[in-house]
Amino acid sequence: MITGILLALLAGSLVSLQTIFNSKVNERTGSWSTTTMVLFTGFIASFLISLVVEGKNTFSFQHMQPWYWLSGAIGVGVVFCLVQGMKLLGPTFAISIVLTSQLSFALLFDSMGWLGLEKIPFSWNQLLGVLVIVGGILLFKFGGKKTEKSGTVKVMPSDS
Known part of the structure; x- marks a missing residue:
């Protein structure tokens, strides 16, 4: 349980940190460019880490519901809305x-x-x-x- 709490605390701090970075990127470019850059660099990082940690299992997608594939599209909405929300609300x-x-x-x-x-x-x-x-x-x-x-x-x- 302690490990779960520590990981959740780390996730919260990383979300806040990422939001600040996204906001700074958005000051120099548009919201859609920011969203693209954030998700593309996230893809590259997670893909490389997955190859190191999971190896060939990275490409194993059996028994997955088709609607789970929407997760990435939902991520686009998350990043875009968060960047806009920060710009408007702080x-x-x-x-x-x-x-x-x-x-x-x-x-x-x-x-x-x-x-x-x-x-x-x-x-x-x-x-x-x-x-x-x-x-x-x-x-x-x-x-x-x-x-x-x-x-x-x-x-x-x-x-x-």
């Missing part, structure tokens, strides 16, 4: 919305047993957990410093 707000959406849909898919997942009983505590996260995001985004009528931020003196 990194922290965009990522927090993405992660909340991801958690909400995972709860829905698990509870309904959709897409071949084992059906996990729905719990109101799970929904409450998602709502607490949404509340935290709203507090984080809108619960900051008050601004004066002129639009300047009122800075409080520090104790140091």
